[in-house]
């Protein structure tokens with residue numbers, strides 16, 4: 219452990235959080251690194267830190283205290299060290315294990331690659347966990363926002379976020395395109411246009427399985443009834459489709475007693491409705507129109523039905539499957555409308571990186587928007603908490619932005635540390651403040667009779683309400 223990082227001295231009081239044999243040990247005075255963030259990150263962090271400290275003080279009366287330790291990233295780091303993400307910042311977040319960050323800007327089309335993504339990859343924070351639930355009083359564009367209560371598990375290290383891209387017109391992209399056109403696609407009808415840019419989308423067994431495993435473990439630990447694998451596997455068969463397959467493998471091979479797949483539930487349910495059903499009849503119910511499909515397909519469904527009955531008929535049959543966690547899958551475009559139309563059907567979503575990025579913003583909108591959308595990046599032995607939103611640069615330093623997402627990311631952090639009393643104080647005072655209609659501009663413009671407050675005033679009101 220160093221005594222300073224980026225030339226900033228480590229707080230003299232406090233201890234590092236430790237991790238041994240798969241468990242975190244949290245001292246009463248942990249040193250927690252924070253990245254303030256670019257743009258609105260500055261206003262948000264100031265407000266959030268005040269609320270965090272007030273909640274901890276109120277909950278533990280001085281027995282516990284966070285020793286905040288600023289580490290540099292983004293524009294502030296560049297100004298002070300000429301480096302956007304200094305090695306010391308990564309070292310500090312590794313050494314102290316649990317950290318929290320504001321958003322960092324990523325230019326579009328060129329310039330530096332995402333520092334947010336870099337941090338996740340460098341620390342192997344492979345789960346991006348984004349809970350989306352409704353808080354009473356928050357304005358929402360839908361009629362029943364309270365029906366949505368999902369936790370999104372987004373793979374956080376691969377997919378197109380791997381950053382393997384080749385710019386149009388460069389010698390590198392020419393080499394890649396020539397390789398595909400002349401070697402891989404030779405003789406076929408497909409060709410890549412020579413004026414293309416190319417991006418690579420790696421999806422691995424390792425990345426997919428550990429993410430789905432974490433999602434199912436979360437569902438088991440938190441009494442959640444479904445885990446939905448979200449993918450675009452109809453089109454991207456060997457990446458998104460493979461994610462789905464590997465997800466089901468994890469579910470049925472590692473959590474056999476606790477889960478039932480949706481297809482298994484149909485097969486077992488059909489048999490319960492009619493115990494004399496033959497596998498052929500069951501197949502016709504599971505796959506309507508099967509009689510018109512090629513014989514091999516029909517045979518494979520019949521074989522699947524026999525296999526399910528042989529393997530889980532005794533353990534999951536006779537209605538026992540109804541008490542198991544349902545693992546199902548949905549195609550990504552469909553899930554966007556499903557969470558609006560049938561929000562109660564979904565509880566835990568496990569998905570690839572890009573899908574997860576899109577879905578988390580869309581789902582957040584349903585319960586009030588990006589002002590109230592928290593998140594965590596979690597690896598084995600490390601966690602970095604951050605909001606779903608970005609730097610919202612047009613509001614930078616105006617003291618107007620909603621700090622709710624970083625505050626709720628703090629709630630996730632305190633729960634993660636086992637400081638649930640502080641977490642509940644923050645969560646409850648935020649809900650109370652919103653119900654009193656003291657809100658920042660984003661909520662005020664959608665509410666009647668609300669008082670528009672500044673970021674800093676919202677924090678003060680929350681502290682008063684604790």
Ligand SMILES: NC(=O)C1=CN([C@@H]2O[C@H](COP(=O)(O)OP(=O)(O)OC[C@H]3O[C@@H](n4cnc5c(N)ncnc54)[C@H](OP(=O)(O)O)[C@@H]3O)[C@@H](O)[C@H]2O)C=CC1
Nearest residue numbers: 321322323324325334588589606607608609610619620660
């Ligand atoms: N993890 C991270 O650090 C992330 C970083 N980014 C980066 O942030 C930069 C800006 O991205 P951009 O696409 O504008 O997305 P942003 O999420 O920063 O902002 C988009 C819009 O969402 C609303 N919004 C965002 N944050 C809040 C908040 N705290 N309270 C209320 N409303 C909010 C605002 O809407 P309105 O204008 O209607 O008020 C804002 O204009 C980019 O460089 C991007 O790469 C993006 C996402 C995550």
Ligand SMILES: O=C(O)CCC(=O)C(=O)O
Nearest residue numbers: 323324332334335575606
């Ligand atoms: O890193 C970025 O700039 C954007 C990342 C992002 O949108 C996200 O993680 O949700």
Ligand SMILES: [Mg+2]
Nearest residue numbers: 575576579606
């Ligand atoms: Mg995003």
